[in-house]
Amino acid sequence: MRLALTGIACGALALPAPAFADLPAPVRAMIDAAIETGEEAKVRTVIELARATNPEDGAEIDAILAAYETQLAVAAEAEAAAEQERIRTAGLFENWSGKGELGAFRSTGNASNTGITAGLSLTREGIRWRHKLSGRADYQETDGVVTREQFLAVYEPNWKINDRLYAYGLAQYERDRFQGFSARYSVSGGLGYDVLLDEPVTLSIKAGPAWRRTEFVDGGSRSDLAGLAALDFDWQLLDTVSFTQDASAFVQSGSSTFISDSGLVAKVAGDLSLRLSYTVEHDTDPPAGAVKTDTLSRVTIIYDF
Known part of the structure; x- marks a missing residue:
């Protein structure tokens, strides 16, 4: 599944990610790069690979995944609200x-x-x-x-x-x-x-x-x-x-x-x-x-x- 995070979701609606001191910087960079693509399947795959290669940092990786899923939920709600507003305000010859x-x-x-x-x-x-x-x-x-x-x-x-x-x-x-x-x-x-x-x-x-x-x-x-x-x-x-x-x-x-x-x-x-x-x-x-x-x-x- 691909869900493109809009500028709203990535900016104003994005939740601040907690600071993780123990997760290796290259691993965190890899996860951030996957999130930047806006492709949910890719993000989940990268996070699973990070968990498999860094089992000692499982709790931190789970927290990153939870924050990402919160962002997805916020973006989906915003998109649904925008779609309903578009339908409500559509003219007679639109939609x-x-x-x-x-x-x-x-x-x-x-x-x-x-x-x-x-x-x-x-x-x-x-x-x-x-x-x-x-x-x-x-x-x-x-x-x-x-x-x-x-x-x-x-x-x-x-x-x-x-x-x-x-x-x-x-x-x-x-x-x-x-x-x-x-x-x-x-x-x-x-x-x-x-x-x-x-x-x-x-x-x-x-x-x-x-x-x-x-x-x-x-x-x-x-x-x-x-x-x-x-x-x-x-x-x-x-x-x-x-x-x-x-x-x-x-x-x-x-x-x-x-x-x-x-x-x-x-x-x-x-x-x-x-x-x-x-x-x-x-x-x-x-x-x-x-x-x-x-x-x-x-x-x-x-x-x-």
Whole structure:
């Protein structure tokens, strides 16, 4: 582990080292040089070597290590406080991270064709609030005729109740004329829980009531109360390869919707990755003329920022 001691930690926050008269000067100089590098692993290695070669000075070496660990703790606290202050004072357009996708798809179901796909997802992490914005578009034309046109936009704010539990809100817009609707609006709110937080495996689940309004291509519309359940699973298989699984279900009277998106992501270079994904969307009671199940295979290049 490398922890760079800032000027604050090394200066104003550094604790005065006790004077040691018996420890040989070259040994003390070696320890001081290791501390100067700011590399914790190197410091601990040098101190262990000093202890092994100067066993009679073990108490003094232990005192040096204790003083060094105190400096590390003070520096870490200062760094954490500075990070929290940076987050609290960040402007509306600051502290966002995300990724963009661009590639091709192959679909089966209500339309069988190949086209282009693009997506964008943004996340803003705060002390208590987390905001997620995402959007996706799939589009294809054949001889000037649109054969696939699917759009999705989602906004999800989270309020962190504790390290794992959070309350969520959700506003979602969809458009897919080949599934029989010109617009579908979904609103939901409920609770989420981060079941697994530590890599290589993370898992988050959420559930709550929802309201959906569907506007059909034939001009009709309907509104329904529903229940939403969803999960987000990520598994870092290797340093450069990960598996992702997202699933959601809107359960309601009439047509319920179940979606599963499985992906394999491989780092290519720097912030660029290649993603292969397979999505299945099933509507239990689609409009007349539409089939129940659509599948979509995507190959995309991802840019992380």
